[in-house]
Amino acid sequence: MAVVGDLRILLRLRDFRRLLAVRLISQGADGVYQLALATYVVFSPEKQASPGAIASAMAVLLLPYSLVGPFAGVLLDRWPRRQVFLYGNLLRAALASLTAVLMLSDVPDWLFYASALCVTAVNRFVLAGLSAALPRVVDADRLVLANSLSPTAGTLAATLGGGLAFVIRLVASDSDAAVVLCGAALYLCAALASLRMARELLGPDPDLVQPRLATALAGTARGLRAGVRHLTQRPAAARALAAMTVLRFCYGALTVMVLMLCRYAWTSTEADGLALLGLAVGISGAGFFVAAVVTPAAVGRFGPGGWIVTCAATAALLEPALGLPFEPAPLLVAAFLLGLTTQGAKIATDTVVQSSVDDGFRGRVFSIYDVLFNVAFVGAAGVAALMLPPDGRSVPLVLVVALLYAAVAGGMTRFGAQ
Numbered sequence: 001m002a003v004v005g006d007l008r009i010l011l012r013l014r015d016f017r018r019l020l021a022v023r024l025i026s027q028g029a030d031g032v033y034q035l036a037l038a039t040y041v042v043f044s045p046e047k048q049a050s051p052g053a054i055a056s057a058m059a060v061l062l063l064p065y066s067l068v069g070p071f072a073g074v075l076l077d078r079w080p081r082r083q084v085f086l087y088g089n090l091l092r093a094a095l096a097s098l099t100a101v102l103m104l105s106d107v108p109d110w111l112f113y114a115s116a117l118c119v120t121a122v123n124r125f126v127l128a129g130l131s132a133a134l135p136r137v138v139d140a141d142r143l144v145l146a147n148s149l150s151p152t153a154g155t156l157a158a159t160l161g162g163g164l165a166f167v168i169r170l171v172a173s174d175s176d177a178a179v180v181l182c183g184a185a186l187y188l189c190a191a192l193a194s195l196r197m198a199r200e201l202l203g204p205d206p207d208l209v210q211p212r213l214a215t216a217l218a219g220t221a222r223g224l225r226a227g228v229r230h231l232t233q234r235p236a237a238a239r240a241l242a243a244m245t246v247l248r249f250c251y252g253a254l255t256v257m258v259l260m261l262c263r264y265a266w267t268s269t270e271a272d273g274l275a276l277l278g279l280a281v282g283i284s285g286a287g288f289f290v291a292a293v294v295t296p297a298a299v300g301r302f303g304p305g306g307w308i309v310t311c312a313a314t315a316a317l318l319e320p321a322l323g324l325p326f327e328p329a330p331l332l333v334a335a336f337l338l339g340l341t342t343q344g345a346k347i348a349t350d351t352v353v354q355s356s357v358d359d360g361f362r363g364r365v366f367s368i369y370d371v372l373f374n375v376a377f378v379g380a381a382g383v384a385a386l387m388l389p390p391d392g393r394s395v396p397l398v399l400v401v402a403l404l405y406a407a408v409a410g411g412m413t414r415f416g417a418q
Helices: 002-012 014-041 051-062 065-076 081-103 109-136 140-171 176-194 213-218 220-232 235-265 270-323 328-356 359-387 395-415
Strands: none
Touching: 002 014, 002 140, 014 081, 014 109, 014 140, 014 176, 051 235, 051 359, 065 081, 065 109, 065 359, 081 109, 081 176, 109 140, 109 328, 109 359, 140 176, 140 270, 140 328, 220 235, 220 359, 235 270, 235 328, 235 359, 235 395, 270 328, 270 395, 328 359, 359 395
């Protein structure tokens, strides 16, 4: 197969392999850490989670990053990105260790959330840098393939990290703190892995680097305005980002619904609910993997915009058919299909943005991209909190999400995304 041959060529690229290793270890640590947070906040026996409580937790963890994100983008376009991966992962290792200490201590919830927020903020910073650095280690002809392999492999690593966390939790007598410490160790490994790459390899270009923090922060507002203006001058990238934001909203709303179904409707114990949620996440991860395999050929046939339309239209048709019974089996099938379509659309969007945006602006644009992701997911959680009953069964929510998928397909068809 041509895809297999291209993958072999891609993996022969030493610098790509090293950047991929940083992503895999880092996102594997994310999976461990996030699973520990989920079990601590939602599935602990002493906590009675509601859609509103889940939405509040997501807002605490994600929304403040919308303020940090623009600063991160400007710095990503000025600081050596290798150093971002090194110091960012070292910082996350320290903060994750602090989170473990807080879990074992009798401290107010806000202090725990503040620690988790800091890890999440640095996490988004690192992920934006990984996407911005990718064109520096592969040629333009293989950028679509690299976007298929790299982010999707990272998502699978996060899924495997969640599985590792589940095993550690069983071995360590349901200790979420032990799981978080494992995540801290993996963050440290990611920092060490980044040292295998040269400091200047990942850009930005030396004449754009401004190492003085005060200088970089003083230009944040101007840099952000320039990034937005640069994006508006590239309508294909702007349309793809808008479409992906709506798709992220849909995925977030359905995630909260499935979480509540696993917690209250389908199981009678917290352990069974967590196991079922883990199965759903794993099946969705399989959809991400299939998306990585089929998207390069699909983009070659339909174009990036056409593939986004195909993914959104498929989700619009299948999501209500599989979701409305509110039974585990069809919703697990839906988890696979939505994982495939969401990741397929994201790969196409990443490619459009990377191909359309100049290197000196990629950090800012991908930071804006991450902010949109966070706002969309938190907004979805808020809407779900208003629409979901305690057991998670909501026909209106399923129908609204289907209409949003259809709107994305129709809008991208109407206005084009090439």
